[in-house]
Amino acid sequence: MPEPPSIHTYELPGGWTVMVGKTDRDNDRLSIKLARPGDWWFHVHGMPGSHVILKTKENNEKPGPGIFKTAAAIAAYHSKASKGGTVPVSCTLARYVTKPRGAKPGTVTIRKERIIKVRPAIPEAKKEGSE
Numbered sequence: 001m002p003e004p005p006s007i008h009t010y011e012l013p014g015g016w017t018v019m020v021g022k023t024d025r026d027n028d029r030l031s032i033k034l035a036r037p038g039d040w041w042f043h044v045h046g047m048p049g050s051h052v053i054l055k056t057k058e059n060n061e062k063p064g065p066g067i068f069k070t071a072a073a074i075a076a077y078h079s080k081a082s083k084g085g086t087v088p089v090s091c092t093l094a095r096y097v098t099k100p101r102g103a104k105p106g107t108v109t110i111r112k113e114r115i116i117k118v119r120p121a122i123p124e125a126k127k128e129g130s131e
Contacts, residue, residue: 007034008050010074010123016063017055018071020078024106027051028099031108037095040068042075045088045115049079051108053094069118076120088115 007030008020019034021027031041031051040054040063052075054063063071072089081087096111 008078012067012070012123014067015057016067016071018074019053019055020074021051021106024104027106027108031094031097032099035094035097037093039094040071040091041094041097041110042071042089042091042116043110044076044079044081045090047080049075049081051106052078068116070121070123072116073118073121074123076118077122079120082120084120086117086119088117090114091116 006022006026008022010018010020012018019030021030027050030053035041035053036056038056040056042052042054043049052071054067054071068091072091075089076082076087079087090110090113092110092113096113097108099108
């Protein structure tokens with residue numbers, strides 16, 4: 001029987017929620033099944049790492065630059081670049097993340113990305129949980 005999905009959840013200031021997949025299968029579930037089209041998707045650029053989703057709010061409030069940087073830093077922390085200095089992180093809306101037919105777990109294609117350069121970090125207060 002497969003293991004239940006395991007997803008880290010971080011609560012950021014202002015009521016923002018960031019979700020992080022732990023395994024390739026968790027990444028698939030998070031990016032393809034759980035993310036809504038208007039959520040923001042993050043992944044360290046050019047190396048293995050977790051898929052990270054910044055959930056949009058019901059009131060359609062736009063995240064500020066600090067929230068984007070924090071979500072990008074979380075993506076860098078949950079990657080092979082976690083011990084690096086400043087690392088590039090890809091960011092796009094979840095609607096631009098697709099899974100190619102027959103691709104192995106954790107593999108996606110993204111469009112309309114922008115790169116945010118950050119140092120790997122996680123927020124002080126972390127809420128662990130599974131979805």
